Amino acid sequence: MTVTETAATTAPVPPLAARATAIGGSPVRDILAVTARPEVINFAGGLPAPELFDADGIAAAYRDVLAEDPGRALQYSTTEGEPALRAALADRTSARGLPTGPDDVLVTTGSQQALSLLATALLEPGDTVLVESPCYLAALQAFAFAGARVVAVPGDDEGIDPEALGELVVRERPKLLYTVPTFQNPTGRTLSADRRAAVARAAAAHGLWIVEDDPYGELRFEGERVPWIASHDGAGDRTVLLGSFSKVMAPGMRLGWLRAPAALRRACAVAKQAADLHTPTVNQLAAARYLADRDLDAHVAKVAAVYRERRDAMLAGIAAALPDGSTWTRPEGGMFLWARLPERYDTTALLRPAVDRGVAYVPGAPFYAGTPETSTLRLCFVTQTPAEIAEGLRRLGTGLRG
Incomplete structure (x- = not known):
């Protein structure tokens, strides 16, 4: 029996479990892989600011x-x-x-x-x-x-x-x-x-x-x-x-x-x-x-003070970046701001034009267990300086307006 004949009669391996093929990967991780270029101002990740680690x-x-x-x-x-x-x-x-x-x-x-x-x-x-x-x-x-x-x-x-x-x-x-x-x-x-x-x-x-x-x-x-x-x-x-x-x-x-x-x-x-x-x-x-x-509470207070500056920078520029009729949250803490654009906007379709202009966000659709609101998006404000946030929002406004 030749090698070819042996291979032809070998049974295929059993399939993966249904749940392994039915559940997709993380869209956030996928976006981070696409936006790893240093010139991209990345509002997509949920990553804490590394320069603030003790x-x-x-x-x-x-x-x-x-x-x-x-x-x-x-x-x-x-x-x-x-x-x-x-x-x-x-x-x-x-x-x-x-x-x-x-x-x-x-x-x-x-x-x-x-x-x-x-x-x-x-x-x-x-x-x-x-x-x-x-x-x-x-x-x-x-x-x-x-x-x-x-x-x-x-x-x-x-x-x-x-x-x-x-x-x-x-x-x-x-x-x-x-x-x-x-x-x-x-x-x-x-x-x-x-x-x-x-x-x-x-x-x-x-x-x-x-x-x-x-x-x-x-x-x-x-x-x-x-x-x-x-x-x-x-x-x-x-x-x-x-x-x-x-x-x-x-x-x-x-x-x-x-x-x-x-x-x-x-x-x-x-x-x-x-x-x-x-x-x-x-x-x-x-x-x-x-x-x-160490005093972890004191360290966290320092981190929160920096994050507050960055949140404030995002809040200061968000109105000019988003289309008329948009709304957004004003978080009292944490890492994220959530925005809702007018219904005619599809933030998934608009992500690629935004990345081409050097800025990234996470479309809101994957966060829904039911019918998604496709005009929503998540912005992480903690990993950029206020100046970078201002520039990122300028690029975002350009990307969203085509």
Whole structure:
């Protein structure tokens, strides 16, 4: 038998799982790949400003843990996370009004992993998940991979509409509600205290899990902090709070966490064992050392002050850049501004002309679980200087007007 004959009779490899071919990649990642040229002013990414990382402080933390106990720092760790880091996270959470002990916390490899673990632990194929409209894109991906049926909750510039939520909970019988209530991605809006209380009441009344994702909450520029949904009466036994160091320390460390009721937290730990055993030990110990030796809150305040200048620069130039009849959000913190152009505009079709003029944004359509609003777009304002923002908005105006 010849090589040719052998090849001709070889059976094809089995196909990929249906979910692997049905779920597309991240449009944001695709845009970043296209707009990597240095001359492009990139409002598309959700990346923190690298020049503001406390590189010296983080490097010192790594040096210290590696010098003092390299065997531990480079060894396997427990799935739940390093005790020193879990204790520090519990203390920070308690200080912000939500009593928390170390055993309430599971350390994850970025808060994105927390979403995947929760999808594994909570969702069966066909379960219904409620999300905001629009919604954080990677959450939509995580729930879709789990085979969930994702339903958008109507809202307005203040976020989820509590009445619409109540109606959907009764009609759809969802397993969970996912929300980013503070400086939401992609809109930058913040859910009011009254609406948070209404969400908590709906969950308590109808047996609903709440996944409260808070990666941006510490990046407040103005206004008063709004308490977590998890702190409201009736929400404590059904709310999972997600946090992350990606926006306040460094995303490359890939450190997130979840605070959850005991049974769900244990289920997530089992899912994590199957996924990656544990989050890298040296990263956890370095973060714990940084929290012990440095003032993270002071560092975040410096970062937020710079981000506020950049937000103000974007707000100052946005009216001239967008077509007449456009509207946009005014975030009190975070990283994003959301704009809605008149309905005749298609921001997906307009992206290429904008990139050709040296500026990029993210079209709004991928952020919708239901019918997309194709005239929307997301702008990230934190990675450019005010001068670069002004020039980027000038280019954006030229691109949108053809």
